[in-house]
Amino acid sequence: MSAAKQTAATPAKRPRDAQATRELLLAAATQEFAEYGLAGARIDRIAERAGANKRLLYVYFGDKDQLFDVVLQREAEKLATAVPLNAEDLVAFAAARFDYFLANPHVSRLATWRAFERAEPTESEQASYLQKVQAVEAAQRAGKVNPAIAAVDLFAMVLRISDSWLTAPRALLAVAEDHDSEGRINEHRAAVIAAVQSFTAVQ
Known part of the structure; x- marks a missing residue:
């Protein structure tokens, strides 16, 4: 052939x-x-x-x-791209972070597994957080963010509040009626914004 x-x-x-x-x-x-x-x-x-x-x-x-x-x-890079830090507007950052985790629930689960199974931080993770904390410190010096709370503590609080409802214990979620309804989610988002505003705003 x-x-x-x-x-x-x-x-x-x-x-x-x-x-x-x-x-x-x-x-x-x-x-x-x-x-x-x-x-x-x-x-x-x-x-x-x-x-x-x-x-x-x-x-x-x-x-x-x-x-x-x-x-x-890869997931960390996606989050950083979708929710870039504007240290002078931590309220908007917290709201955007809430929205991202709501739309991507697997990210919270991965973060939980990572904390449980990989206790030690990597150098790149530490460098990333250091850069963010330094950005918050700069915003405090510029008079844009409340300087009464240490930047590292303030940023940690912003992170935890922004995903507090989405990572809360199931038993706590059950206390609220229709905890996964659109109305309840909107209420919590508003609460996140109010909470972050309360301790980041310059007095």
């Missing part, structure tokens, strides 16, 4: 889109880690979710621990 006939008779294999496969694996890993954490996650399930050969997971990311690190870094 001639080369031309062989080409016509045998369909050419589609080249694998490595980037698309990598994205599918990352999306599947994000779901898996959010549900089961690092220890409970399974490579087989991640590959099955992604519809990919699990061998590719090792090729692209190394082992499960390295994959977890990539997922955490």
